[in-house]
Amino acid sequence: MVNPANPAQLEPIDALLSAHGLRRTATARLVLSWFLAHVDTSYTHAQLLAALQGAEPDDGLTLDRVTLYRLIDRLTQVSLLLCRVDANRVRRYQAMPESVKAMPHFECQTCHRDSPLTGELQGNALDLEAAAQNALQTLKALGYEGLSLDLAVRGVCADCAASAAAQAKADT
DSSP, X not given: OOOTXXXXXXXXXXXXXXXXXXXXXXXXXXXXXXXXXXXXXXXXXXXXXXXXXXXXXXXXXXXXXXXXXXXXXXXXXTTSEEEEEOTTSOEEEEEOOTTOSEEXXXXXXXXXXXXXXXXXXXXXXXXXXXXXXXXXXXXXXXTOOSOOEEEEEEEOOHHHHXXXXXXXXXXO
């Protein structure tokens, strides 16, 4: 028999929720498991709602936008999710691995696709992690709490740049 007071005996999602002081509701399980299954993808509130409504189990669970907003806010407060605000001031949410202090990503200003840069920056990952740790330690020493660091590179992705070049060539 599973003892709910012992997080080690709970399912991994339930254990994560319990360890962070959150209720283990069906909605919380659904949302957190979705993010953990899609760790390299960030979602706006609307994108997440649409994706989850298509993935809801057939057990009477209904997910409304207010419940989802409150839940992702709580998941962000306990650092299970990373919330970034893009160049258009749109909030995007992504799973935040506990070990990660810096989450480098590229945001295309044309198609608004958000792509992690961990693979591309692998050679510099230790330098980035050390810089992040130094910045976070300094801020913590100054009394700041609940810290994470977001490194956003903004520009036009290769696909959009190629499409624009092809369109320009076709127009001439």
